[in-house]
Each structure stands twice: as structure tokens, then as C-alpha cells.
Amino acid sequence: MTQEKWGQLCQKLLKTVGQNNYTTWIEPLEFQALEEGVAVFSVPTNFMGNYVSQNFSDLILYELNNSGEAVQRLAFRVAANSPVRPLRNAHSRPANNEAPKVRAAEAADPMDALQAAPLDPRFTFDSFVVGKPNELAHAAARRVSEGGPVTFNPLVLYGGVGLGKTHLMHAIAWELKVKRPDLNVLYLSAEQFMYRFVQALRERRMMDFKHLFRSVDVLMVDDVQFIAGKDSTQEEFFHTFNALVDQNKQIIISADRAPGEIKDLEDRVKSRLQCGLVVDLHPTDYELRLGILQTKVQMYRATYPDLVITDGVLEFLAHRISTNVRVLEGALTRLFAFASLVGREINMELTQDCLADVLRASERKITVEEIQRKVSDYYNIRLSDIIGPKRLRSYARPRQVAMYLCKQLTSRSLPEIGRRFGGRDHTTVMHGVKRIEELKMVDGQIAEDVEMLRRALEA
Numbered sequence: 001m002t003q004e005k006w007g008q009l010c011q012k013l014l015k016t017v018g019q020n021n022y023t024t025w026i027e028p029l030e031f032q033a034l035e036e037g038v039a040v041f042s043v044p045t046n047f048m049g050n051y052v053s054q055n056f057s058d059l060i061l062y063e064l065n066n067s068g069e070a071v072q073r074l075a076f077r078v079a080a081n082s083p084v085r086p087l088r089n090a091h092s093r094p095a096n097n098e099a100p101k102v103r104a105a106e107a108a109d110p111m112d113a114l115q116a117a118p119l120d121p122r123f124t125f126d127s128f129v130v131g132k133p134n135e136l137a138h139a140a141a142r143r144v145s146e147g148g149p150v151t152f153n154p155l156v157l158y159g160g161v162g163l164g165k166t167h168l169m170h171a172i173a174w175e176l177k178v179k180r181p182d183l184n185v186l187y188l189s190a191e192q193f194m195y196r197f198v199q200a201l202r203e204r205r206m207m208d209f210k211h212l213f214r215s216v217d218v219l220m221v222d223d224v225q226f227i228a229g230k231d232s233t234q235e236e237f238f239h240t241f242n243a244l245v246d247q248n249k250q251i252i253i254s255a256d257r258a259p260g261e262i263k264d265l266e267d268r269v270k271s272r273l274q275c276g277l278v279v280d281l282h283p284t285d286y287e288l289r290l291g292i293l294q295t296k297v298q299m300y301r302a303t304y305p306d307l308v309i310t311d312g313v314l315e316f317l318a319h320r321i322s323t324n325v326r327v328l329e330g331a332l333t334r335l336f337a338f339a340s341l342v343g344r345e346i347n348m349e350l351t352q353d354c355l356a357d358v359l360r361a362s363e364r365k366i367t368v369e370e371i372q373r374k375v376s377d378y379y380n381i382r383l384s385d386i387i388g389p390k391r392l393r394s395y396a397r398p399r400q401v402a403m404y405l406c407k408q409l410t411s412r413s414l415p416e417i418g419r420r421f422g423g424r425d426h427t428t429v430m431h432g433v434k435r436i437e438e439l440k441m442v443d444g445q446i447a448e449d450v451e452m453l454r455r456a457l458e459a
């Protein structure tokens, strides 16, 4: 592919993603080469490569292939002599158009070549949807973002992948900028903390490092589990932490699990983290997912004012994609981009087509218990009769149907299934599964029962 062709594609991408996104994310990409189906781009920073890869790669791939290039994958490489862009230039940002006073990114100190992570302009409280699973974390984040007297220190937000920890931390930073512009707020990932620390050691600038970290008013460290097992970084983190707490400065930490459960994290660090308020973001429920989708659709309306989305699509997505919010958002982005490119409304058919891979990957996990319950309801017998020892035909056949469905619809092994059916041997399960397979061929009623149950379970 030629540079000229990439330039033409950029014009198309501009139309789809809008000027803001284009200037921030697409324009800085430099097309390097197309190597065996991989389109290689150079990017100014790793962060940028990751961001583009997560948010725009489907779209770029689509455009490349649409223009006749056979590209399977995109690769982003950080340009060797790329200047580190200061926060001010790295991002578009919310309304007042001014970067928050993130100290490390603003000072002229050479240490700042390793600047803190830029704040994502989309991660504000306004765009954070609150539901049962995250209401406590949200309330705590709101409280800290007021910048009043420090009441709990540290605030630890923990939870699984893509549940909004980073979003909440950025929201706190943006809010503090408005409410307390006098405070120096430093947000960075634990990985960056380590990188800065190692760099300072190498350049014999530990005094600068200590000074920098001890002079912030609010320190936010994302994904702290990263420093587990990295002894000297943990040690430095511990000292930084203590120094700030002693000065009554607010610390906000995120982790992928509760501090006590982070393997290879020193006990003294664990216990420090547990001293403040530890709140978890629970996995999303259906209502929260639907709320997030509705909010995102409102936001997309600005870019795609003419798109029509038919009833039931958002409910379907909220029901089917229950893994994490990032996947949910990615699905919606792809859907909107695709529908706008082909000029069609977003209906169920387009959704199934466009998101076949995502839907397959996040197929709802059906549990053994669910199957047992559905089968006992269907045959109008008690759950305990399916699991229990009775051998009467009126229990044994439904039990075999349930075993058969467990084998078909879950990834459980035969011994595991046996255990959940009152501790039966795996050969009993095997026999049951085989029996139903045979009966399905010759007994229309059994075949229909199994089919009905399968559909009900997969609905």
C-alpha cells in the first residue's frame, strides 16, 4: 500500500470517527509497511498504540480491506526517536479545554520526559453510569473528588477487568481540576511508577524522584498489582505511600483484586492498602449494562445523527455480552461504524452478522445447576429427585436428560458432572449421555424434550 492510499483512507476514517478522534488518534499514525498481511504503523507512544488498537483497529482494518488491501492484522511500533508529547498536546479534553494540573506532566524537570499517563477526556463522572454493582465505588470516588479534608486514606478501588476502575480514577482527577485547581494531582499506572523509579536509579536521581512523589497532593496509582513481586519498587512505593499519608495527602489506588489477595505483594504494603477504604466494583448486571449502552448510544448520536437502531438490539447486547464493559463498548463502536459505512439501520440481523465473533466468544455460560433446575421444572419433579439416589424411571430419565444437557452445554468433564449429580461415578454419566443420544434417534418425545430444554437454556 502506498502512503498516498493511506492518505485517502485517512479521509474516510475522518468522516467516520469525527474530527476530534481523528486529530488525536488517527492523524499521528504513520503508515510504515504492509508485511505479510500485517499493516505496520509507527506511533509516538505505547499508550497511543494500545488505544488505537483497542478502539479503532476494526474500523481501520475494515477500511483497508475495503480498499482492496488484504490485511489481517495491525501492528503499532513506537517510533524510535519519537518526542514524548506533553499532556497539553496529547489530548483533546473536556469543555474548559485546559489540562488538569497534573504535576509530573507540567513541570520542566527532565524527569518529566517520563510523563504521567494522560487523562482520557471521555472518562468523567458524567459519562460513568451508576448501578448496584458500582454504586459504592462511585460514591467513594465522588467523595474524594470533592477535595475536602482527607477522611479515608487510601481509597482502594478493586475489581475485574474493564469494570471502570481507570474511568473512576480519571473522573476524580478531572473533577479535582475543577474543584481544587490548587492541588497537584498525579495519576500514573504502577508500571509507570516502576519505570520512573528504575530510571531515577539509573540516572542517580533518586532525590528528584523522592521530591517529585512527595510533593504531590493527590497520588493515584492504577493497577497496583503490577508491582507485586518487584521488591525494590514495592519498597519505594511503601516509603512514598507512608510519606504522603504522614502529610495527610490523598492516595487512590486501583487493583484487579482485593489487596489481601494480591500474590507476591509484601504484607506491609497489603496492610497499608487495607488501612483506608477498600471498595470493589462488582461484575455488571443486566440493568447496568443496558444503562451503559443507552448512554453510549446518546454519545454516538453526535457522530452518527442519522443512524437508526431498532428496538430490542440494546437489550439483546446487554443480555448476551456480560463479560466486561470494554467488550460491550467495543461491540457498540463496531456496530455503529459498520452500520454507518454500509448505510443500514442497526437491527438484529446486522447485529448478529457484524458481531458474530464477539457474540460467540461471550456466549452465556450455562451452569449445571441451571440445567438441573430447568429439567426438574420441565418434568415437574423436585430438584432433589434429579440429584438424589432414586432409580425410578420417572426420575432416572429426566436425570439422564439433565446429564446429557450438561455434557452438551457446559465445559464440565464427566467426573465433574457426576459429582454434581449426588456424587455419581463418571461411567454413570457416560451411560446416561449415551442413552439419551440413542433415544433421541428413536423416540420423538425425548428428542423434542431435549430440544425444548436446550432452547430454553440458551435463550
Ligand SMILES: Nc1ncnc2c1ncn2[C@@H]1O[C@H](COP(=O)(O)OP(=O)(O)OP(=O)(O)O)[C@@H](O)[C@H]1O
Pocket (backbone or CB within 6 Å): 123, 127, 128, 129, 130, 134, 159, 160, 161, 162, 163, 164, 165, 166, 167, 168, 223, 256, 292, 325, 326, 329
Ligand atoms: N459504569 C460505567 N459507565 C460507563 N462506562 C464504563 C463504566 N464502567 C466501565 N466503563 C467503560 O469501560 C471501559 C473499561 O473501563 P476501565 O478502563 O475503567 O476498566 P478497568 O477496571 O480500569 O479495567 P482494567 O482492569 O483492564 O484496567 C472504559 O471505556 C470505561 O469508560
